[in-house]
Amino acid sequence: METQSIVVLDFGAQYSQLIARRIREQNVFSVVLPCNAGLEEIRSYAPVGIVLSGGPSSVYDKDAPVADQRIFDFGVPVLGICYGLQFMVHVLGGKVRPAEKREYGQAKVELLNGSRLFEGLPKVMAVWMSHGDEAVELPAGFQLTAKSPSAVAAIENPKRKMWAVQFHPEVHHTPLGTDILRNFTLKICGAQPNWTAQRFIEETIASVRQAVGYGRAICALSGGVDSSVAATLVNRALRDEKGNSRLTSVFVNNGVLRKNEFEKVQQNLRERLGLHVVAVDATERFLTKLKGVTDPEAKRKIIGNEFIAVFDQEAHRIEREEGKVDWLVQGTLYPDIIESRSVRGPSQTIKTHHNVGGLPDTMKLKLIEPLKDLFKDEVRKIGRDLGMPEEILLRQPFPGPGLAVRILGEVTPERLAILRDCDDVVITEIKRAGLYTKIWQSFAVLLPVMTVGVMGDQRTYAYTCAIRAVHSEDGMTADWVPLPYEVLKTVSIRIVNEVKGVNRVVYDITSKPPGTIEWE
Numbered sequence: 001m002e003t004q005s006i007v008v009l010d011f012g013a014q015y016s017q018l019i020a021r022r023i024r025e026q027n028v029f030s031v032v033l034p035c036n037a038g039l040e041e042i043r044s045y046a047p048v049g050i051v052l053s054g055g056p057s058s059v060y061d062k063d064a065p066v067a068d069q070r071i072f073d074f075g076v077p078v079l080g081i082c083y084g085l086q087f088m089v090h091v092l093g094g095k096v097r098p099a100e101k102r103e104y105g106q107a108k109v110e111l112l113n114g115s116r117l118f119e120g121l122p123k124v125m126a127v128w129m130s131h132g133d134e135a136v137e138l139p140a141g142f143q144l145t146a147k148s149p150s151a152v153a154a155i156e157n158p159k160r161k162m163w164a165v166q167f168h169p170e171v172h173h174t175p176l177g178t179d180i181l182r183n184f185t186l187k188i189c190g191a192q193p194n195w196t197a198q199r200f201i202e203e204t205i206a207s208v209r210q211a212v213g214y215g216r217a218i219c220a221l222s223g224g225v226d227s228s229v230a231a232t233l234v235n236r237a238l239r240d241e242k243g244n245s246r247l248t249s250v251f252v253n254n255g256v257l258r259k260n261e262f263e264k265v266q267q268n269l270r271e272r273l274g275l276h277v278v279a280v281d282a283t284e285r286f287l288t289k290l291k292g293v294t295d296p297e298a299k300r301k302i303i304g305n306e307f308i309a310v311f312d313q314e315a316h317r318i319e320r321e322e323g324k325v326d327w328l329v330q331g332t333l334y335p336d337i338i339e340s341r342s343v344r345g346p347s348q349t350i351k352t353h354h355n356v357g358g359l360p361d362t363m364k365l366k367l368i369e370p371l372k373d374l375f376k377d378e379v380r381k382i383g384r385d386l387g388m389p390e391e392i393l394l395r396q397p398f399p400g401p402g403l404a405v406r407i408l409g410e411v412t413p414e415r416l417a418i419l420r421d422c423d424d425v426v427i428t429e430i431k432r433a434g435l436y437t438k439i440w441q442s443f444a445v446l447l448p449v450m451t452v453g454v455m456g457d458q459r460t461y462a463y464t465c466a467i468r469a470v471h472s473e474d475g476m477t478a479d480w481v482p483l484p485y486e487v488l489k490t491v492s493i494r495i496v497n498e499v500k501g502v503n504r505v506v507y508d509i510t511s512k513p514p515g516t517i518e519w520e
Contacts, residue, residue, distance in 0.1 A: 003029070003046050004029070004046050004048045004191060004192065005029045005031055005045045005047055006030040006047060007030070007031055007042055007049075007050050007051070008023075009034070009035045009050060009053060009067050009084075010032050010034055010035055010053045010055075011053050011054065011087070012035075013056075013081075013082070013083070014054075014513075015170050016032050016053045016054075017375075019051055019053060019170045019181070020032050021375060021473070022169075022178055022181045023181060024375075024378070026185050026186060027193035027194060028185050028186070028192070029195040030051075031045055033045075035052075035053075035067045038068070039068055039070060042071065048077075048190060049076050049078070049184065049185065049189035049191065050076060050078045051078075051081065051084070051184075052067065052078065052085075053081055053082075053083065053084055054081050054130070054168060055082070055084075056083075058133050059086045059133070060090070060097075066091075067087070072088075072092070072162065076161065076189065077162070077189050078163070079117075079163050079184050080162075080163070080165070081169065082130065082131055082165075082166060082168060085152075085165060086135060088139075088162060088164050089139060092140075093139040094138050094142070095135070095136050095137035096133050096135050097133065097134065097136055098132060098134075099131070099151060101150040102131065103129035103130075103131055103148060103151060104130055104131075105128070105129065105173075106126060106128060107126075107129045108148065108149070109124070109127050109146045109147065109153040109154070109167065111125065111145065112144055113144070113145050115145040115146075115154065115156050116158070116187060116188055117145065117180060117188065118145070118146070118183070119183050120179065120183075121176055125176055126176075127173075127174045127177070128167055128171050128174045128177075129166065129168075131151075131166060134150075134151040134152060135151075135155070138152075138155055141160060142155045142156065143155065143156060146165070148166070151166060153167060163184065198385055200374075200382060201233065201382060201385055201386065205233070208233075208234055208368060211327075211368065212246070212368070215324065215327060216248070216318065216322065216323050216326070216327070217234060217247050217325065217327035218247070218248045218249070218250050218311060218314060218315055218318065218327070218365075219234060219235075219248070219249040219329035220250060220328060220330050221250060221251040221269060221275075222265075222331070222398065222400060223265030223269065223398075224395060224398050225331075225376070225380060225383065225393055225397070226331030226333055226371060226376075226397075228273065228331070228388070229379050229380075229382055229386070230330065230331040230369075230370050230371050231247070231249050231269075231273070231275055232273055232383070232386050232388055233370050234329045234368060234370060235275060236386070246323075248276050248277075248314075248322075248325075249276060249277045249278070250277075250278050250310070250311055251277055251280070252279075252280045252282055252307060252310050252311075253279070253280065253281045253283055254282060254306070254402060255285075255416070256286065256290075256303075256401065256402035256403040256416065257402055257403070258398070258420060258427075259420040259423065259424045262281070272389050272391070273388065273392070280310055282310050286302075287411065287413065289302050289306055290302060290303075290411045291410070291412075292410060293410065294409050296520035299401055300400075300405070303400065303401045303402075304400075308328075315364075325365070326365065326366055327365060327366050327367070328365035328367055329368045329370070330368070331369075332369040332372045333371055333374060333379065333475075334372060335376070336372075375475075375476075376397065376474050376475055377474060380393050380394075394436075396436070396440065396442060397440070399518055403416060403423070406419060406423075406518065406520070407445075407446045408445065408446065408448050408519060408520060409448035414501070415446055418499060419444060419445075419446040421495075421498065421499040422465045422502060423443055423444040425444075425495050425498065425499070427442065427443075429490050429491050430442050430469070430487065433487045435483070439471065439481055440471050440472040440478065441469070441470050442481070443469075444466070444495075445466040445467075445468060445519045446465060447463065447464040447466055448463075449464040450463060451463075453503030461503075462504070463502050464502070464505075464506060465495055465499075465504070465506075466508050467483075467491060468517070468519070469481040472512075477513070478512040488507060
């Protein structure tokens with residue numbers, strides 16, 4: 001079965017990942033590349049269509065992001081969104097200028113001329129606008145297909161296979177936006193909706209077998225959903241007819257795990273997933289390296305470097321006992337790559353993930369990252385098709401650098417002990433309230449803020465604990481959860497009463513953006 005995709009070229013938009021997600025929801029693979037990606041890289045994904053994303057720039061700016069204009073001669077349909085429309089107009093001979101009346105937020109557009117892009121949709125639609133420029137002259141061969149009260153809303157040139165909209169069909173605020181993207185993907189591009197979890201599993205297993213051959217691999221296991229699915233997938237690929245696998249999963253205690261995590265994870269991975277797990281307690285090694293370090297990026301890189309050093313050591317030991325190891329398996333996800341490497345062209349790096357930007361240049365092992373093109377919810381679908389237990393698949397995300405990025409400032413044994421107890425209270429009470437599987441992520445953060453309190457008629461001077469709970473689809477954006485008052489009350493009372501060293505509890509009500517889910 002031939003691989004095909006819709007390539008999204010990113011001009012720095014906040015919503016580029018959402019475009020890819022909406023297309024993937026049609027069971028068609030979609031990948032986000034920087035707008036300045038080379039033609040060969042674009043062709044390598046066998047695109048049946050190309051989408052030009054939005055972006056914050058103006059096309060007439062001196063340093064405006066651009067794509068290679070030869071994409072318009074690929075012979076595949078092209079859809080421009082917001083800045084993508086303006087880029088299309090600008091480079092093909094039309095005119096774009098600052099709008100007399102900017103459009104931000106909800107708007108109504110009227111459809112004209114029966115465009116295939118809007119097939120089956122009502123003549124007047126609610127959409128989400130976010131632009132300060134407008135197209136005032138269309139290139140030759142283009143016609144207007146939708147208008148808002150103050151600007152061009154959509155254009156097309158079917159003969160040249162070009163369509164464009166000024167609004168954002170990928171966001172929920174455009175209620176029929178998914179229908180528009182479906183029309184483009186399935187009807188205009190003719191993409192086959194065959195990108196399924198089962199097909200992904202089959203292709204990934206075949207790819208891993210071809211790459212590794214008769215070699216051996218080790219997997220960096222954290223016990224979370226991503227690494228557990230990656231390990232299960234590669235374990236299946238490297239099993240022989242007798243059921244023996246050439247994959248050894250290495251679970252490292254980096255000293256910044258949650259309460260009792262080292263013991264619980266080992267039990268789950270061995271008994272529930274049937275993996276060959278080697279557990280390494282490197283607590284002292286990691287905490288020594290983290291001593292005195294307060295910068296979040298430095299913490300991430302230190303942990304990334306130490307992880308690989310430990311894996312290198314384990315690989316050598318396994319080589320001596322079982323045979324040569326050349327490969328390291330990681331549960332890297334698409335959001336990790338997007339946030340760490342800023343694959344979005346002009347977009348900025350948000351933070352370095354320990355398993356992406358934190359990897360040392362001198363790493364000897366070759367990487368297998370079977371999930372690197374997937375979002376979290378897609379990984380869970382893969383896990384279900386692999387027959388993995390829901391208990392493991394529904395675990396909330398836990399950052400690779402662990403509690404190190406939930407302790408603001410220096411990581412010390414004392415602070416770790418305090419945070420572990422606080423976090424245990426939060427998770428226990430959220431599970432007790434039946435909310436754990438309904439929330440994307442919930443946890444405690446230890447702040448380097450000492451406050452005055454009074455306990456038992458005596459003055460106290462102790463740490464502040466922040467509670468964080470968010471809803472999200474894929475970790476790229478998130479909304480804070482309005483936890484029930486009684487849950488917050490119970491958590492606060494328990495932490496202050498049971499955790500020595502904390503006398504104040506606060507609740508984080510910041511969404512992403514502007515904040516990130518983790519505090520560091």
